[in-house]
Amino acid sequence: MDGQQITILAFGKVAEKLGSEQLKASGFEDTDSLLRWLHDRYPALKEVDFSLAVDRKLVAGNTGLGMMCEVALLPPFSGG
Amino acid sequence: MTADRFDRQRALPGFGAEGQFRLAAAKILVVGAGGLGCPALRYLAAAGVGRLGIVDGDVVAPSNLHRQVLFGVPDIGFSKAERAATALQRDYPDGLHIDVYPHYLTSEQALDTIRPYDAVLDGSDNFATRYMVNDACVLLNKPLALGAVYQHEGHVTLLNAPDGRGERGVNYRDLYPKPPGQGTIPNCHETGVLGILPGVIGTLQAAELIKLLSGYGETLSGKLLYYNALNNRFWTLALPAAGVKHRDIPVSEEAFRKTDYAMQCGASPQITWKEAMEILSNRQATTCAVDLREMHEYPDDVLMDSLRISLEDIDRDTHRFKDAEVVLIFCQNGYRSQVATILLGRVFPGKSIYSIEGGTGHPDAPTQFSQS
Numbered sequence: 001m002d003g004q005q006i007t008i009l010a011f012g013k014v015a016e017k018l019g020s021e022q023l024k025a026s027g028f029e030d031t032d033s034l035l036r037w038l039h040d041r042y043p044a045l046k047e048v049d050f051s052l053a054v055d056r057k058l059v060a061g062n063t064g065l066g067m068m069c070e071v072a073l074l075p076p077f078s079g080g
Numbered sequence: 081m082t083a084d085r086f087d088r089q090r091a092l093p094g095f096g097a098e099g100q101f102r103l104a105a106a107k108i109l110v111v112g113a114g115g116l117g118c119p120a121l122r123y124l125a126a127a128g129v130g131r132l133g134i135v136d137g138d139v140v141a142p143s144n145l146h147r148q149v150l151f152g153v154p155d156i157g158f159s160k161a162e163r164a165a166t167a168l169q170r171d172y173p174d175g176l177h178i179d180v181y182p183h184y185l186t187s188e189q190a191l192d193t194i195r196p197y198d199a200v201l202d203g204s205d206n207f208a209t210r211y212m213v214n215d216a217c218v219l220l221n222k223p224l225a226l227g228a229v230y231q232h233e234g235h236v237t238l239l240n241a242p243d244g245r246g247e248r249g250v251n252y253r254d255l256y257p258k259p260p261g262q263g264t265i266p267n268c269h270e271t272g273v274l275g276i277l278p279g280v281i282g283t284l285q286a287a288e289l290i291k292l293l294s295g296y297g298e299t300l301s302g303k304l305l306y307y308n309a310l311n312n313r314f315w316t317l318a319l320p321a322a323g324v325k326h327r328d329i330p331v332s333e334e335a336f337r338k339t340d341y342a343m344q345c346g347a348s349p350q351i352t353w354k355e356a357m358e359i360l361s362n363r364q365a366t367t368c369a370v371d372l373r374e375m376h377e378y379p380d381d382v383l384m385d386s387l388r389i390s391l392e393d394i395d396r397d398t399h400r401f402k403d404a405e406v407v408l409i410f411c412q413n414g415y416r417s418q419v420a421t422i423l424l425g426r427v428f429p430g431k432s433i434y435s436i437e438g439g440t441g442h443p444d445a446p447t448q449f450s451q452s
Contacts (some may be wrong), residue, residue, distance in 0.1 A: 009315075011306060012230040021308075049260040056317045058255065058304075072317065074304075076256045077228035077235060079273055080116040080205035 006034065006065060009072040017044040018073075032062040034071060050075040085172075086128045092296075099294035100128060104175060106293040109133040109197040111185055111213055113160040115147035115278030116227050117203030120286040122150060124201075125168045127290050131177045132168070133197060136160040137184035146275035185209060187339050190216045199223040199289050203282060207259050208345040214239065214252035215329045219336055223292055223301075225285040226252060232274050232310045234281035237319065238288045241301040249301040250319045253326040259345040277309045348421035351434045353444040356408050366405035370394075372416050373440065383410070383446060391416045395423045401431070410436040410445075 008023040015021045018038075028034040031052055039045050053072040054063050065071065090100050106129050110117050113136040124132060140148070140155040140163060148160070155163045161182040169178055181193060185204075194200055194216050202213050202224060210228070217224040223241040228234065241249040284305070291297045306315040328344075330336035351359075359367060360383075369386035372394070389397055391411075401407055407424065409417040417435035424433050438445070 012233055049256075049258070051256060053317045058317060058319050072315075074317075075230075076207070076260060077230040077233065078205060078207050078210065079229040079231075079271070080112055080114050080203050080227070080278060 005068055007068075007070045008034075008038075009070060011050075011073065012075045012077055013048045014045065014050050014073040014075050017042055017048060028065055030062050030064050031059065031071065034065065038073075048075050085126075085174075089127065095294060095296045099296050102294045103128045103290065104130045106199070106289075107131040107133070107197045108199050108201060108289055108293075109135065109194055110201045110203055111135045111209065112203035112205060113148070113150065113164040114138070114144065114203055114205055115229065115273065115275070116282035116285060117201070118148045118150040118164065119279045119282040120201050120203060120225075120227075121164055121168060123283055123286040124289065125172050125176055127286075128175070129290075129293070130175065131179070131197075133179040133181060133193070134161045134164050135181040135183075135185050135193065136164075137182065147273065147278050149279065185212065187212055187337055187341060191220060191333055191336060194220055194222060197222065198293060199225065201225045201285050201289060202227065203285070206345070208341040210252065211259050211345060212339075212341040215336060215339070218248075218251050218329050219333060221248065223249075223289070224251070225288045227278075227281040227285040229273055229278050229281055231271055232277060233306065233308050234277055235304055235306045236281050236284045236288070236300065237304045238292060238299045238301045241292060241299060243301070247321075250321055251326075251329075253329060254321070255304065255319060257326060258328065259341075274309050277307075280307055280309070348418040348425070348435050349433065350414075350418070350437045351408070352437050353442055353446065356410075356434070356436045357446065359406065359408065366403065368401065368404035368407050370407060370409040370420070372409060372411035372420055377412050391420055394420045395427050398427050401428060405431060407431055407433045408436055409433065411439045413441045414439040 006025045006028060008025060010018045010021050051074045052059050053074060055069050086100050089095055090097050108124055108129055110121055110132060113121060113134050121132065138160050139157055140151045140160055142156055145151060150164045150167050159182040161180045165178045165180045185193060190212055200213060200217055200222050202210060204210055214224060217240050224239040226239050227236040239249060240251045243249055288299050291299050302319050303316050304319055330339050360369060369383055371383060371386040371388045372391050374390055387400055409420045411417040414435065414437050417439060421433050421435040
């Protein structure tokens with residue numbers, strides 16, 4: 001392990017597709033490479049649209065991932 | 081001053097008579113008197129908001145009662161907007177004015193409905209309404225308390241709120257620029273929801289507007305709060321101002337009125353049983369009917385020679401639709417068939433694919449389904 005542990009938090013439908021609300025991963029420099037890996041590993045993820053937050057901040061577009069960072073996968077909710 | 085129903089609120093340091101006075105002058109529109117709207121309306125009315133508008137075109141159903149707490153068994157079958165207004169007017173006959181809109185919000189009347197109010201609370205249950213209400217609030221400069229739930233999770237924020245320097249806070253499109261296809265995200269009709277969850281989220285939405293309009297405390301503007309009822313986790317993230325103007329927000333009120341939010345949100349084309357039976361009676365080789373019901377759902381009723389495919393396989397068994405030009409899809413209640421219509425539409429953008437409204441449970445469904 002190279003110490004670049006990333007914590008992935010999944011919400012709503014994304015958590016269902018991942019089968020877990022929390023995952024650990026390592027070796028990803030940016031959100032694009034992390035997303036590619038997630039989509040490869042969990043093909044059902046293509047059925048869900050979601051936004052991304054890195055270290056509790058919403059991000060748009062590819063974003064660099066630092067050491068020990070936390071990436072949240074945030075699908076919209078519609079229910080009321 | 082004699083004690084009244086707001087005494088304990090006025091006594092709150094930082095709230096005081098001034099906060100109460102501001103609430104009495106406040107006008108809030110609540111879109112949707114459902115799982116989120118009911119608790120929100122209860123607290124807004126109890127807190128002393130002077131004017132409340134209630135928009136809902138639906139009627140009370142037995143399956144609503146575990147979460148839509150302004151209603152009881154005697155309300156079943158009656159307008160939600162009217163019954164909610166009746167309950168609140170009965171409980172708070174003093175100083176509360178209620179406007180009842182017993183119909184759904186549409187892009188034709190949304191702006192005129194929202195315009196007289198100071199702020200809006202979104203208690204709707206579908207993306208088309210959520211994007212429409214967001215865009216209307218951006219055009220009209222109205223703060224919007226957003227709340228939404230999914231099974232055991234919910235989120236809440238205050239959108240489009242003034243920041244004190246004349247700038248507006250983030251809106252829904254900063255968070256989710258494009259509406260998802262409605263087929264990808266089911267709402268509470270299909271997925272089930274813990275009754276208390278919209279109670280928590282709707283109450284938090286009401287708290288946001290009470291704070292904003294009374295000037296008390298700090299709001300969630302620029303932050304999104306998640307609540308997970310299963311593990312009691314509250315989680316907040318920052319929503320930085322995107323600083324971009326979203327191309328998809330209509331540029332003018334006129335453009336807004338012409339926007340079809342249902343289509344933007346991937347509403348699937350639907351037809352009635354009557355229309356479907358007509359198409360099937362002049363049946364061509366290029367028309368195909370698809371029965372999505374699982375084996376445990378009345379396996380003996382098969383509409384003519386329909387294909388039986390489960391929703392899970394619909395976009396995998398694509399060879400079965402290769403030669404069809406028109407595909408009519410039905411299920412037991414009309415929800416899964418909408419999802420299937422969207423999935424199949426992505427694979428075959430050239431085909432005419434329809435979901436049959438209401439499924440086999442609909443009164444107009446062909447008679448072989450009637451015993452089901």
